[in-house]
Every structure is written in structure tokens, then in C-alpha cells.
Amino acid sequence: MFNSLNQHYLQPIRSFNRAARLLLLMTIIDGVILSGWQLFFNFYMLQSGFARDFLGLVNSMPSAAGLVFGILAGRVSDRIGRKASIIIGITFASLFMMAQITFRQPVIIAASAFLTGVFNMLFIVSQAPLMMKLSDKENRTMLFSLNYGLQTISGAVGSLFAGQLPAVFGAMLNVSEHSAMAYRAVLITSVLLGTTSLIPIWLMKEPKTAPQTDAGSGSPSIRPASGLTALTVKMTLPQILIGFGAAILIPYMNVFFKDKFNISDALLGLLFSLSSLLIGVGSILAPRLSTRVGGKVKAVVATQFGSLVFLLMIGFSPFLWLSSVAFLLRTTLMNMATPLYSAFCMEHTPEHQQGFVNSILSLSWNIGWAVGPYVSGVVQERYGFTPLFIATAILYFLAVTLTWNFFVRLESHLQTSPLEVPAPMPPATQE
Numbered sequence: 001m002f003n004s005l006n007q008h009y010l011q012p013i014r015s016f017n018r019a020a021r022l023l024l025l026m027t028i029i030d031g032v033i034l035s036g037w038q039l040f041f042n043f044y045m046l047q048s049g050f051a052r053d054f055l056g057l058v059n060s061m062p063s064a065a066g067l068v069f070g071i072l073a074g075r076v077s078d079r080i081g082r083k084a085s086i087i088i089g090i091t092f093a094s095l096f097m098m099a100q101i102t103f104r105q106p107v108i109i110a111a112s113a114f115l116t117g118v119f120n121m122l123f124i125v126s127q128a129p130l131m132m133k134l135s136d137k138e139n140r141t142m143l144f145s146l147n148y149g150l151q152t153i154s155g156a157v158g159s160l161f162a163g164q165l166p167a168v169f170g171a172m173l174n175v176s177e178h179s180a181m182a183y184r185a186v187l188i189t190s191v192l193l194g195t196t197s198l199i200p201i202w203l204m205k206e207p208k209t210a211p212q213t214d215a216g217s218g219s220p221s222i223r224p225a226s227g228l229t230a231l232t233v234k235m236t237l238p239q240i241l242i243g244f245g246a247a248i249l250i251p252y253m254n255v256f257f258k259d260k261f262n263i264s265d266a267l268l269g270l271l272f273s274l275s276s277l278l279i280g281v282g283s284i285l286a287p288r289l290s291t292r293v294g295g296k297v298k299a300v301v302a303t304q305f306g307s308l309v310f311l312l313m314i315g316f317s318p319f320l321w322l323s324s325v326a327f328l329l330r331t332t333l334m335n336m337a338t339p340l341y342s343a344f345c346m347e348h349t350p351e352h353q354q355g356f357v358n359s360i361l362s363l364s365w366n367i368g369w370a371v372g373p374y375v376s377g378v379v380q381e382r383y384g385f386t387p388l389f390i391a392t393a394i395l396y397f398l399a400v401t402l403t404w405n406f407f408v409r410l411e412s413h414l415q416t417s418p419l420e421v422p423a424p425m426p427p428a429t430q431e
Contacts, residue, residue, distance in 0.1 A: 163269015
């Protein structure tokens with residue numbers, strides 16, 4: 001058992017360089033602090049008197065920005081470097097998050113949410129290419145999984161801590177802990193502390209971009225543009241389906257528990273904290289699962305498919321305890337696949353195009369998020385959450401089916417190849 005632990009976990013972690021460790025520190029800070037924003041922004045908006053359809057519009061704005069500027073963000077990241085892109089992204093995203101809770105005018109709030117999405121996209125599309133530069137074949141899967149896992153584990157700590165803050169600020173400001181003022185104080189604190197994640201990334205030294213060569217032979221890259229395009233399209237289709245399925249439901253999961261079970265803020269914080277903790281643990285175990293089932297794609301399909309029954313259990317269980325357990329299991333299984341899929345996509349992309357391709361993947365995710373939260377707000381007003389759970393389950397099932405059909409045979413074939421970065425996948429018409 002110890003030998004397996006050492007081989008699959010300890011050795012890859014020990015092999016991380018200083019820059020990779022600084023990246024993980026940035027991830028921890030970001031996860032702890034921003035969990036407060038994710039937990040209470042919806043409540044702040046509702047308690048401030050804004051309607052749910054406007055809340056849906058605001059929640060759609062960051063993804064709409066990603067949809068419009070995603071490719072440009074990827075090109076900028078490829079041009080100026082990953083470190084500079086992350087610093088710019090965090091700085092200006094934080095400024096516009098503050099604007100969302102400083103002003104009361106709907107137009108300014110929506111515009112600030114849009115601009116938050118623009119700079120957050122620059123941050124997002126730079127992370128995976130940076131992790132590729134900071135890792136090698138032996139520790140890459142562990143770095144991707146540990147980065148994702150630490151983000152959620154730190155989010156668990158942050159959610160647990162943030163769940164207590166409305167009561168603290170309510171007492172300090174002599175207002176109700178469920179008031180807009182108390183929630184606003186939590187959000188301001190979260191954003192200001194979140195900017196400290198700039199410190200480790202500032203201290204990092206980004207490795208130089210490698211020459212545009214084939215990873216296996218050292219010769220100039222000859223990957224045909226048409227092959228890369230076909231592969232990228234196949235990577236994006238499951239993301240579009242999952243993105244839309246998530247967008248119409250996940251941002252409002254806290255509202256669902258409030259509406260259906262009248263759950264307290266403290267208990268809600270505990271639930272989301274446990275959820276993040278389990279996602280983190282699951283993500284760290286994901287590399288081992290990938291080895292056991294025979295590849296990243298098989299692990300992605302297994303975990304995402306297994307989450308569907310728990311998704312439906314959340315929406316249709318009449319008991320808080322059962323819905324909560326299903327919420328924890330569904331979230332863990334669905335999110336275990338995220339770092340594996342990200343690593344799989346980056347491994348199949350030349351380094352000088354990773355920012356661009358990662359922006360395409362983010363854009364495909366944002367297609368759903370650009371309209372999904374608004375659609376969800378309208379559906380909630382008229383029909384409640386039931387149709388949203390059914391639609392999300394169907395979309396997830398279709399995405400899992402496409403992932404299996406597109407990639408499982410490709411990955412099985414490439415595992416026998418001596419090249420670390422394989423040739424492009426054949427077009428769909430040739431399969």
C-alpha cells in the first residue's frame with residue numbers, strides 16, 4: 001500500500017518545481033477567498049430587491065463576455081505569456097467584482113459583470129497552458145488534479161468560514177444577518193482578500209516557451225491545421241452540452257436548497273464546504289482512477305455517468321438529508337473528471353496553440369453559461385426547478401456519450417504509441 005501511495009502520489013508531488021508550488025499556493029488562496037462570493041452573491045442580489053430574471057442576466061454576463069472575447073483572450077495569453085495574463089486577469093476581475101456590489105444601477109452592475117468575465121477569461125485560459133509548462137509526463141496528471149483538488153478543498157474551508165460571516169457582520173453593523181448589507185460586507189471582504197493570490201504568481205518565474213517542435217521526435221511540428229481543428233471541435237462538443245446543463249442549474253443550487261428545505265446560511269455553508277472537500281479528495285484520487293480503468297477518457301466517462309442518478313435524486317427527493325447526500329456524491333463524481341479532461345486536451349495540443357485551444361474550450365463552455373442562467377431564472381419563476389433537473393440530466397448524458405464515442409478508441413490506440421504527443425485524430429467521417 002505504501003509503495004502504491006509513494007509511486008502514484010508522493011513521487012509526482014515531490015517532483016514539482018518551485019513555480020508549480022507557487023501556482024498551487026495561488027490556487028489555495030483563490031479557492032478560500034472566492035468561495036464567499038460564490039456562496040452569497042445570489043443572496044445579496046435578491047435581498048437588494050433585484051428580481052430573479054435580472055439575477056439570471058447578471059450571472060450570464062461573465063460567460064457572455066467569455067463567448068465574445070474568449071478567443072482573443074487565448075491569443076493574448078499566447079502572445080504576452082501566462083504569468084502576465086494571470087496577473088492582469090486577477091487584478092481587473094477583482095476591480096469589476098467590487099463594482100458589482102458598490103453600485104445600485106442595473107446597467108452598471110450588468111456591465112461590471114461582463115467586464116469581470118472578460119478579465120476572468122484571461123485568467124482561466126492561461127492556467128492549463130501554464131501547468132503544461134510547469135510539469136512533465138510523469139507529474140502532469142497529478143499537477144492538474146492537485147490544482148483542481150486544492151481549489152475545491154480550499155473552497156471547502158472558505159465556504160465553512162464564509163457561512164459564519166453574515167451573522168458576524170450582521171452583529172457588527174447592527175442589521176439582520178440575512179440583510180443585503182451583511183451579505184455585501186462578506187462579498188467586499190472576499191474580494192479584497194482574494195487579491196492576495198497575486199503574491200505567489202508575482203514571485204513565480206515562468207519558463208520560456210519551447211520551440212514549435214513535435215514532442216516525440218524533436219522535429220518541427222507538422223500537425224495539420226485541419227487535424228487540429230477536427231480534434232478541437234470534438235473536444236468542444238461535450239463541453240457545450242455540459243456547460244449548458246450546468247448553467248441552468250448549478251449557479252442556483254444554493255437557492256434550490258433555500259426554497260425547498262428552508263436551509264439556514266450556516267448549514268448551507270457547511271453543505272457547500274463538504275461538497276468542495278469531497279471534490280478535492282476525488283480530484284486527487286482521479287489520477288489513480290485513470291490508471292486503474294485504463295485511461296483519462298474512461299475515467300471521465302465513468303465518473304460523469306455515475307453522477308446522473310444522484311443529480312435526479314437531488315431534485316426529486318423529499319428529504320433534506322437524502323438530497324444533501326446526493327448533492328455531495330453527484331458533485332464529487334461529476335467534478336473528478338474535470339482535471340483529467342483538461343490534461344487530455346492540452347496533451348493533444350501543440351504548446352504554442354494551447355492558449356488558443358484552451359480559449360476555444362472555455363468558449364464552448366461559456367456558450368451555455370451566456371444564456372443558461374437567464375433561461376433558468378425565467379423557468380424558475382414559472383415552473384420551478386423540476387424541468388431544470390430533467391434537462392440537465394439529459395444534456396449530461398448526451399455529453400458523456402459523445403466523449404466515449406469520440407475519444408475512447410483514440411486514447412486506447414495512442415497509449416501504445418511511443419510519442420508523448422500523438423498525431424491528430426482522424427476526421428469524424430473516417431471513423
